[in-house]
Structure formats: C-alpha cells, structure tokens
Amino acid sequence: xxxxxxxxxxxxxxxxxxxxxxxxxxxxxxxxxxxxxxxxxxxxxxxxxxxxxxxxxxxxxxxxxxxxxxxxxxxxxxxxxxxxxxxxxxxxxxxxxxxxxxxxxxxxxxxxxxxxxxxxxxxxxxxxxxxxxxxxxxxxxxxxxxxxxxxxxxxxxxxxxxxxxxxxxxxxxxxxxxxxxxxxxxxxxxxxxxxxxxxxxxxxxxxxxxxxxxxxxxxxxxxxxxxxxxxxxxxxxxxxxxxxxxxxxxxxxxxxxxxxxxxxxxxxxxxxxxxxxxxxxxxxxxxxxxxxxxxxxxxxxxxxxxxxxxxxxxxxxxxxxxxxxxxxxxxxxxxxxxxxxxxxx
Numbered sequence: 424x425x426x427x428x429x430x431x432x433x434x435x436x437x438x439x440x441x442x443x444x445x446x447x448x449x450x451x452x453x454x455x456x457x458x459x460x461x462x463x464x465x466x467x468x469x470x471x472x473x474x475x476x477x478x479x480x481x482x483x484x485x486x487x488x489x490x491x492x493x494x495x496x497x498x499x500x501x502x503x504x505x506x507x508x509x510x511x512x513x514x515x516x517x518x519x520x521x522x523x524x525x526x527x528x529x530x531x532x533x534x535x536x537x538x539x540x541x542x543x544x545x546x547x548x549x550x551x552x553x554x555x556x557x558x559x560x561x562x563x564x565x566x567x568x569x570x571x572x573x574x575x576x577x578x579x580x581x582x583x584x585x586x587x588x589x590x591x592x593x594x595x596x597x598x599x600x601x602x603x604x605x606x607x608x609x610x611x612x613x614x615x616x617x618x619x620x621x622x623x624x625x626x627x628x629x630x631x632x633x634x635x636x637x638x639x640x641x642x643x644x645x646x647x648x649x650x651x652x653x654x655x656x657x658x659x660x661x662x663x664x665x666x667x668x669x670x671x672x673x674x675x676x677x678x679x680x681x682x683x684x685x686x687x688x689x690x691x692x693x694x695x696x697x698x699x700x701x702x703x704x705x706x707x708x709x710x711x712x713x714x715x716x717x718x719x720x721x722x723x724x725x726x727x728x729x730x731x732x733x734x735x736x737x738x739x740x741x742x743x744x745x746x747x748x749x750x751x752x753x754x755x756x757x758x759x760x761x762x763x764x765x766x767x768x
Contacts, residue, residue: 453518455521456518459514459518460507463514464507477510536732538726543610545609548738550610552741554602555742556602556741557599557602559746560599564592575760576764583756583760585755587638590638605623621663625663625679629655632683633655635690636690639691662679688710688714691709691710695710705750713744716737716740719733720734
C-alpha cells in the first residue's frame with residue numbers, strides 16, 4: 424500500500440511540473456538594445472566589431488538589388504547569418520556585459536536566454552548533446568536489431584516472435600529524425616529549422632504515446648490499435664498544420680508537447696506499478712527518470728558561463744535515458760519471445 428501511495432505522489436509531481444509557467448522575454452524590448460541594432464544595421468559596426476555582411480544591405484535593413492557581385496554571398500544567405508542576425512547577436516552580448524557591470528540579472532531576447540556562439544553555432548552545448556543522444560539512439564536500435572534477428576529464434580516465415588518489432592523500428596526512425604532536426608535548430612534557429620524541429624517533436628510525442636498505450640495494455644487487435652492511433656494522429660496532424668500554415672506559436676507547442684508527454688508518463692507509470700514484467704525495475708527507473716528530465720526541461724535559469732542552460736541539461740539527461748530505454752526494450756523482446764515460444768509448443 425505504501426509503495427502504491429509513493430507512485431501516486433510521483434504522478435502528482437508530474438502534473439505539478441506540467442503547470443510550470445515560464446517568464447516572458449524582456450531584452451529585445453530594451454530601448455538600448457533596439458537602438459544598438461538599428462545603429463549597427465546602418466553603420467555595420469557595434470563598437471570595434473564590424474560586419475562586412477552589412478554592406479550588402481541598405482540603411483533600412485533590406486537587401487541591395489545591385490549586381491551579383493554586390494549581393495551577399497550564397498553561403499551566408501544559406502546559413503542566414505546576415506547583417507541583422509549578427510547585429511542582434513553582438514548587441515545582445517554587448518548589452519548583457521553592460522547589465523553585468525551594472526549588477527543587473529541577465530534577461531531573455533526573443534524568448535531565449537543569451538547564449539554564446541561557437542563557430543556560428545547558436546547553442547553549441549545543446550547541439551552537441553542532441554548529436555550524442557542521436558548516436559545513443561542509433562546504437563540502441565542497431566543492438567536491438569541484432570538481438571531480434573540474429574540472437575533470438577525467428578518464426579518459419581523469418582518474422583520475429585516479438586509482436587512490437589515493427590513499432591520499435593518506426594520509433595527509432597522517428598526519434599532519430601527528431602534529434603537530427605533538434606540539433607540543426609540548436610545550430611541555427613531560423614523559421615525553417617524551427618518548423619522542422621517542432622513538427623518532428625510533435626510526431627515523436629504522438630507516436631511514443633501510441634506506443635506506450637499499445638505496449639502497456641498489450642493491444643494486439645488491429646481495430647483497437649486504430650482506435651488508439653486515430654485521435655492521437657488527428658491531434659498531431661492538426662497541431663503541425665497549425666504551426667506551419669497559421670501561427671508558429673512556441674508557447675502553444677510547449678503546452679501540446681507537455682500535455683502529450685504527461686499522458687504518456689501516466690501510462691508508463693501505471694504499467695510500471697501493476698506489471699509483473701521481469702525487467703520492471705528498469706521500467707520504473709525509466710519512468711522516474713522521465714519525470715526528472717521533464718521537470719528539468721521546465722526549469723528556466725540564465726546560462727552558466729554563457730553556454731549551459733536548462734535546455735542543455737535536459738538534453739544531457741536524455742542521453743542515459745535513451746540507453747535505459749533500449750536496454751528495457753531488449754529485455755522486453757527476450758521476455759515476449761520466450762513467452763510466445765512456450766505457447767507455440
């Protein structure tokens with residue numbers, strides 16, 4: 424009874440984390456910052472730092488329509504590191520240095536904390552952790568593939584006994600795609616990369632919820648799978664269409680992701696309490712770790728040394744979580760294959 428009460432408390436913590444609110448942006452509304460950006464776009468300089476890209480722009484910040492040799496280089500336009508972007512970044516860092524000297528706390532610009540760039544990468548630590556998490560996911564998928572196809576018995580038609588095999592392969596592709604676009608967005612946050620990142624994250628959240636319900640409730644009937652998938656698919660499709668064709672609303676996107684993620688955690692949590700799975704300890708560890716990383720994602724504090732913020736820590740925490748997930752999946756594949764083999768004899 425006490426153990427079940429503990430898990431109920433943990434679930435309450437999940438709900439509490441989901442109602443966490445974040446502070447609004449202030450820095451980009453600062454008159455000194457706005458004045459700095461306007462002046463930089465006219466002169467091409469912030470203090471002693473000058474940007475040659477600004478010579479390709481007129482005083483109002485629009486691109487010049489002169490000959491090709493007077494236009495901005497293609498590689499700069501592709502990266503979208505233009506006069507405005509460089510001016511905004513340099514003015515932001517200059518303004519933050521001034522605030523630090525005056526004893527003021529850091530503030531957000533366009534909804535994000537001021538992070539130092541490394542070789543043009545906007546969020547280098549988060550991008551590095553996203554890439555490492557992608558590598559861990561790929562390693563987990565490959566190790567799972569080798570297990571089910573080369574180490575476990577197969578059916579006469581060469582199919583696996585593990586009934587969730589196809590779902591796991593689809594999951595691997597979706598999660599690696601989401602991590603790839605997340606890393607790209609951390610490297611360069613522009614409208615296109617934001618849309619790809621948000622859309623991929625939405626697909627991943629919806630799919631993992633479906634996977635959690637199907638596995639936790641051991642759903643094998645196809646009509647039941649459709650009943651589970653249809654409403655989630657409708658929500659995911661509606662949200663993606665809204666983001667891409669109506670309004671790229673980051674606040675709404677977070678609420679949707681947190682809502683879907685909260686439902687998924689409740690499903691995994693209930694199953695981890697009620698199941699007699701031989702690897703239930705790993706499942707419970709995965710569940711608790713998900714709660715902690717979810718709460719970590721909702722923390723909001725200025726970046727340490729200008730590089731490590733709450734989002735970077737959340738990315739780092741996801742790396743061992745990915746390893747634990749695939750470890751449980753391999754155990755689950757062995758368990759279900761053993762059970763089905765005994766039934767077939």
